[in-house]
Structure formats: structure tokens, C-alpha cells
Amino acid sequence: MPASTNWRKSSRNRAHPFGPASEYLKHRQTGGGGFGRTPPFGTEAGNTHGELQLVQSASINLADTVQFCIFIRWAEYNMASIASGRPEKFRIGQVFSNTFSVIGRSFGPLAAIVGLFSAAPTLIYNFWNLTQLARMREAVGASAFERPDMARLAAVSAIAGLLFLVLSFLAQAALVRLTVDDLNGRRPAVGDCVQIALRRFFPMLGIGVIVFLALILAAIVMSVVASLLAFGGLFVGGLIGVAVAFIPAAMWLISISVAIPVAVQERLGVFGSISRSRALTKGSRWPIFGLLLVIAIAAGLLQAAFSLLFRFALATAGGLSGTGIFVGAVGGSLLSSIFSAVISVAIAVIYVELRQVKEGANVDELAEIFS
Structure with missing residues (x-):
């Protein structure tokens, strides 16, 4: 039987298509076959019947070759995913585990960063605020809340709130670097983390302004809808407004939850970071929402428990004393700082997890951007 006949028969073996495809590729690499070349497998030059067999076998094996190439690409993708440990989907348990592992391993640098950007400013403000309230309560005559001091207290509180917002962005940026270094097996350096945060200050500030405006818009819409539907009862109108x-x-905020890590890590601008965050969180927003909701509920319960104990202590003591001011200021700043640290590290870990799920990027590749 001529070799060309064997070639045609092997081409029809669909159960094992890569055999003839590999033979065809080897044959092409050795210079055989193809138009204008010597027909393969003993077909004589100028033989019309042989040339027809060559064209038929080439058309059949072209499909086999395409299938073979697709299979190779698929195998390379899966082998790379297995070799790099790339997860197939967002893992809430892994994020929880990595979050508290980072906090435990890098507690010293983390405490320094959180103390600088969160605990110390909050402690100063709490001392001032509680001291002003104690002084106003001791005032005689008119009600303390009708005095001009109340307006000053409100103005200072508003300014302090904006300052704390800016500082929280800096803390989160510094903790992004700390988290990536820790997950990469390196000891985070406080100075390096702070330098990265200051370098990306203005993009983070722009993101904060957009978030602030979005929250104001949502509050306005919610109030308007609740007012328009007040005929059905304030409670029902409020629910519809929500x-x-x-x-x-809330879902939009979840979609841009990793915008600051993107701005820090990938050095994008304000809108580029927001767009990139929405692309990374797509398909994983409900798990992220559940994870952040659990953290927020835990923080809220701790804050509520502390507030009840503090109010009970005030009622027992008959007012704000020096000890009460100290306990309230220190306790409030510690609680807010702990929550800030946990949520910032969790968002950084979420970003790393999303990069691994979406793109297969490992921590080494993420850390190289900072070098």
C-alpha cells in the first residue's frame, strides 16, 4: 500500500487526531509537502493523482493541527495555573486567614502605621472633645447646647472628620505595601510604607472626594424618595428609599473597594483606579460584601458594647471626670484604630486575592512593582 494511502487513513482517525497532526508538522519542518514542493510519502512530482491526495490530506490535517494547537494552549494555561497555585474563585476563608495572619506576623510595623495615621490623631481629638463636653456640662445658667461653644464644637468636629478621612486613605495605602511585603515573606519597613502612601496621596484624595460626593448623592436621593412616599407611612417610605x-x-462602593490598592500598586489615576477596581471585583462583589459586612458588624458590636459601658460608668460617677475622659478617649481611639487596621489589611488582601483569581499574579510579581 502506498505511503500516501496510509497518510489518508491515519488522517481519518478522529479518536487520536494529534498523531497525524504531529506527523504533518514534522513533515513540514523537514521540508516535505506544501505547494511547490515535493509531495510527501513517495508521491511522484507531477503526479496529478498524488497532488490531489496531498491537498485532501493537508485540508484534513489542517483541522487536526488547529485542534492540536488549541489543546496545547489549554494545557499550558491549566499547567501554569496549577504550578502557580492560582485559585479558581474568590475565597472568603482564605482572605480571613491571610488578613489575621498578616496582622499577627507584622503587628509591630502595623501598630506604628496605625498609631501614626489613626490612633494618635483620634486620641487627641477624643481628649479635646470630651474635655469640651465636660466643661459645657458644668456651665451654669443657660443650657450648654444653646451656647456659641456648641457651634465651635460642631465646626471642629467637621474639620476633624475630613482630616480623619484623609489620614485613613494614607493608612490604607501604607498597609497595602505592608500586606504585600508580608505575604511575600519580607519584613515590612515602616518608612518605606509611609513613603509609598505619601507618594500616591493625590490620586487617593481624588478617590476619596468621589466617594464622598457619591454618598451625599445617595443620601439626597434616599431622603427625596422617602419624603415622596411618606403617604404610605414614614417606615415604608424609608424602606423604599433605602x-x-x-x-x-453600597454595591457601587463594593465595586470600587480596591481602588486605593490599585492606585498604590498599579500607579493609576483616579478614574483609572476606579475602573480597574470595578473590573477586578466583577463576579466577586457579593462575597466581598459579605466579608466586609461581617467585619463591620463585629466592629459595630464592639463599639456599642464600649459605649454602653462608658455611659453606665458616667451615670454611676455622676458626670465626666478626669478618669472618665481618659478612659473614653483611649478606649474610643483603640476601637476605631483596631477596626481601621483590620478593614485596611482585609481590603489589601482582597486586592491580592482578586489579582490571583483574575490574572494569576503571584505576590512576587506584585512586590516587584514597588522595587
Whole structure:
């Protein structure tokens, strides 16, 4: 039987298509076959019947070759995913585990960063605020809340709130670097983390302004909807207002939850970071929402428990004393700082996890951007 006949028969073996494809590729690499060349497998030059067999076998094996190439690409993708440990989906348990592992391993640098950007400013403000309240309560005559001091207290509180917002962005940026270094097996350096945070200050500030404006818009829409539907009862109108404005706003915030890590890590601008965050969180927003909701509920319960104990102590002591001011200021700043640290590290770990799920990027590749 001529060799060309064997070639045609092997081409029809669909159960094992890569055999003839590999033979065809080897044959092409050795210079055989193809138009204008010597027909393969003993077909004589100028033999019309042999040339027809060559064209038929080449058309059949072209499909086999395409299938073979697709299979190779698929195998390379899966082998790379297995070799790099790339996860197939977002893992809440892994994020929880890595978050508290980072906090435990890098507690010293983390405490320094959180103390600089969160605990110390909050402690100073709490001392001042509680001291002013104690002084106003001791005032005689008119009610303390009708005095001009109340307006000053409100103004200072508003300014302090904006300052704390800016400092929280700096803390989160510094903790992004700390988290990546820790997950990469390196000892985070406080100075390096702070330098990275200051370098990316203005993009983070722009992201903060957009978030602030979005929250104001959501609050306005929620109030308007609740007012328009007040005929059905304030409670019902409020629920509809929440459904119309608050829930979409919350999901939008979840979609841009890793915008600051993107701005720090990938050095994008304000809108580029927001767009990139939405692309990374797509398909994983509900798990992220559940994870952050658990952390927020835990923080809220701790804050509520502390507030009840503090109010009970004030009622027992008959007012704000020096000890009460100290306990309230220190306790409040510690609670807010702990929550800030946990949520910032969790968001950084979420970013790393999303990069691994979406793109297969490992921590080494993420750390190289900072070098």
C-alpha cells in the first residue's frame, strides 16, 4: 500500500487526531509537502493523482493541527495555573486567614502605621472633645447646647472628620505595601510604607472626594424618595428609599473597594483606579460584601458594647471626670484604630486575592512593582 494511502487513513482517525497532526508538522519542518514542493510519502512530482491526495490530506490535517494547537494552549494555561497555585474563585476563608495572619506576623510595623495615621490623631481629638463636653456640662445658667461653644464644637468636629478621612486613605495605602511585603515573606519597613502612601496621596484624595460626593448623592436621593412616599407611612417610605438609593450605592462602593490598592500598586489615576477596581471585583462583589459586612458588624458590636459601658460608668460617677475622659478617649481611639487596621489589611488582601483569581499574579510579581 502506498505511503500516501496510509497518510489518508491515519488522517481519518478522529479518536487520536494529534498523531497525524504531529506527523504533518514534522513533515513540514523537514521540508516535505506544501505547494511547490515535493509531495510527501513517495508521491511522484507531477503526479496529478498524488497532488490531489496531498491537498485532501493537508485540508484534513489542517483541522487536526488547529485542534492540536488549541489543546496545547489549554494545557499550558491549566499547567501554569496549577504550578502557580492560582485559585479558581474568590475565597472568603482564605482572605480571613491571610488578613489575621498578616496582622499577627507584622503587628509591630502595623501598630506604628496605625498609631501614626489613626490612633494618635483620634486620641487627641477624643481628649479635646470630651474635655469640651465636660466643661459645657458644668456651665451654669443657660443650657450648654444653646451656647456659641456648641457651634465651635460642631465646626471642629467637621474639620476633624475630613482630616480623619484623609489620614485613613494614607493608612490604607501604607498597609497595602505592608500586606504585600508580608505575604511575600519580607519584613515590612515602616518608612518605606509611609513613603509609598505619601507618594500616591493625590490620586487617593481624588478617590476619596468621589466617594464622598457619591454618598451625599445617595443620601439626597434616599431622603427625596422617602419624603415622596411618606403617604404610605414614614417606615415604608424609608424602606423604599433605602432600596432605591442605599443598596445601589453600597454595591457601587463594593465595586470600587480596591481602588486605593490599585492606585498604590498599579500607579493609576483616579478614574483609572476606579475602573480597574470595578473590573477586578466583577463576579466577586457579593462575597466581598459579605466579608466586609461581617467585619463591620463585629466592629459595630464592639463599639456599642464600649459605649454602653462608658455611659453606665458616667451615670454611676455622676458626670465626666478626669478618669472618665481618659478612659473614653483611649478606649474610643483603640476601637476605631483596631477596626481601621483590620478593614485596611482585609481590603489589601482582597486586592491580592482578586489579582490571583483574575490574572494569576503571584505576590512576587506584585512586590516587584514597588522595587
